[in-house]
Amino acid sequence: MKKQQPTKKIIFHSEKEMPLAPYSLGSMLHNRTGAWRNIRPEINLENCIQCGICWKFCPDVAIYIENEYPVVDYTYCKGCGLCAEECPVKCITMVEEEK
Numbered sequence: 073m074k075k076q077q078p079t080k081k082i083i084f085h086s087e088k089e090m091p092l093a094p095y096s097l098g099s100m101l102h103n104r105t106g107a108w109r110n111i112r113p114e115i116n117l118e119n120c121i122q123c124g125i126c127w128k129f130c131p132d133v134a135i136y137i138e139n140e141y142p143v144v145d146y147t148y149c150k151g152c153g154l155c156a157e158e159c160p161v162k163c164i165t166m167v168e169e170e171k
């Protein structure tokens with residue numbers, strides 16, 4: 073596995089030094105946001121209409137399309153529930169994460 077880059081510190085001495093919008097110092101590949109999750113999306117593919125909306129809305133790009141169906145990458149899924157909220161046929165269920 074590739075060694076993770078050390079995180080740099082950002083220090084702003086005043087509001088004027090701050091950027092207009094938030095930004096990340098590293099590749100999102102290093103930010104394994106799956107560790108934040110306490111609920112996880114489960115997709116019932118039998119009811120999936122392959123619209124791709126869940127893929128489009130996922131803020132962590134944690135959904136990819138394989139054989140025309142969505143797949144969740146739990147390394148990056150933070151469990152926000154947006155995909156379940158936006159799915160037009162409600163075939164994504166958020167379930168309690170197993171500890």
Ligand code: SF4
Binds near residue numbers: 132134148
């Ligand atoms: S729960 Fe949030 S982070 Fe996880 S796949 Fe759905 S939209 Fe992406």
Ligand code: SF4
Binds near residue numbers: 121162
């Ligand atoms: S939003 Fe729902 S129906 Fe559309 S691709 Fe995703 S899981 Fe399937």
